[in-house]
Amino acid sequence: MIDTIIFDFGNVFIDIDYNATQTALKSLGVKEWNSELDALNKEYEMGKIDELQFIESIQKYTDGADLISIRSAWNALLLDFPLYRLEFLQMISSKYRLFLLSNTDSTHIDKFEHKVGQSFARDFYSCFEKVYFSFEIGKRKPDENTYKYVINSHNLxxxxxxxxxxxxxxxxxxxxxxxxxxxxxPEVDDVTNLLEIIKTFHD
Structure with a gap:
């Protein structure tokens, strides 16, 4: 019997369009997303560098774009967080232990909170026993230690x-x-189908 659910954030609750950020960065002169930028992104997601270091590092790949434009391009992937998903989460929060475990960075979280507003963000976070962002815990999925960290912290x-x-x-x-x-x-599923999915584990 399932008693606990650990959720990802992007494309589970908030819609994400990775191409939007790629397109926005290209418009600033970033020719391609290469291995150096990928490594930089992972460092930022694990809190090893701060926002200024991250954006200034991307700046070197642009045609001299300013930091605000780069930050805006980086956040272009964040789309809508439909209210019905929050309402669904609130509905199941009394039935299960809920956790959030997301590979993300402070730039995206700041933008999310600003985009949806403080009360929405607060209502969202309050559905979870604990929220784990990779940049805060210094670990990211799919490293096995990331899951162990959550499991062991709450005796799951x-x-x-x-x-x-x-x-x-x-x-x-x-x-x-x-x-x-x-x-x-995310092309065919919605998190609100969760209870139907859970039934398949109990059959």
Missing amino acids: TPKKTLFVDDRLENIEGAKKNGLLTWHLN
């Missing part, structure tokens, strides 16, 4: 815990820790 039972994520590599990492998983495809 993996076989009673469902992990929900839109990225296959994160699902695989969760499976290695014995967690039940739902690989949510």
